[in-house]
Structures are given as structure tokens and as C-alpha cells.
Amino acid sequence: MSRFFRALVILLLVTSCGSGRFTPPRNLDDACAIVNERPHYLRAFRATERRWGVPVHVQMATIYQESKFIGNARTPNRYVLGILPMGRQSSAYGYAQALDGTWEEYQNETRNRRARRDRIRDASDFMGWYMNKSRERNGIALADTRAQYLNYHEGHTGYARGSYRSKSWLLRVASEVEDRARVYKAQLSRCGRA
DSSP states (O other): OOHHHHHHHHHHHHHHHHTTSSOOOSOTTOHHHHHHHOHHHHHHHHHHHHHHOOOHHHHHHHHHHHHTTOTTOBOOEEEETTTEEEEESSSOBTTTTBOHHHHHHHHHHHTOTTOOTTSHHHHHHHHHHHHHHHHHHHOOOTTOHHHHHHHHHHHHHHHHHTGGGGOHHHHHHHHHHHHHHHHHHHHHHHTTOO
């Protein structure tokens, strides 16, 4: 085998192993298609539901809204004068778009220092932990997708103050997340994954 051919085969193998790690599933509008394409997602969501009580469809709808299931999602860059990059809009990263400080709080409280925001099982566990805090602090039912999303977006203190009430765009988005959770729940039930 020639050196060139051997190098090409190695390059193709390395590329194929690494590609797709952070890409979203192909059909984000079908919960069954998502979990059929990525069975480890369903295992992660079910583990979170067992540990924290947050239903699978609530987790999925929230992750859809936050990152569209892109594992290494980041907020867009800010620009000065429309051309000079000034850094990211926030430190939000990963499937759950967790902020640096909140992620560190999660790691400390759960004693899971090796958790990563770009790993679905850690991101869903984070979401379960956070939504439980929302239940404890603000009395939000774990299955109340709309209120959980508003709290997730605004933070516990912001939600308690009602900061979302003056944001018509956020209220619309929260309703869309609730609708998607309802659809995902029905789909998962239909394909026997609920």
C-alpha cells in the first residue's frame, strides 16, 4: 500500500470518527425520530426523569429551544461598529445553554466536577437539577413546561420578580416550548417510548 493511500485511509477514519459529535439529529420535529437516531439521548432523558422527576418531553422541548440539539452551541458574537468582534453575548454553552456560573454551581452541588455541557447526559441532568430548584424556589411543577421554561430563561430570581411579564417575545417562545413538549409527548407515546 502506498504511503499516500495509507495516509488517506487514516485521514478518512479519523474524520469519520470525529464528525457528527455535535450535529443535531436529522428530524427535530419528531421525538421518535430523534430518539431512534440517538438512543443515548433517550437513556439520558430517562435517567434524568428517574433522578429529578422532570418528564422526558419537557427536557426535549427545552433542549430544542435552547440549542436545537447542537452539543457545542454557543451564543452569537457581539460586534462593535458591526465588524469588530467583542466576545460572546453570554457564557451559555452546550445542549442546555448553561451559563458558566450556574454550571459550576451544578457541578459543586452534585459533586460531578467532570460533567460537561456538550455531553447530553450531563446537560439533561443539569436541566433536571435546575428545574428542581425552580420547583423548590418558585413552586413550579416539573411538568409545567411553560413556567419551567420561563424560569429557565429568566433565572430563579428574575422569574420570582416577574421579569418575563414585560417580554412579549419570551411569553410567545415559552408557549411554543409548551406546544412542542405536548407534541413530543404524544409522539413518544405513539411510538412506545413514553
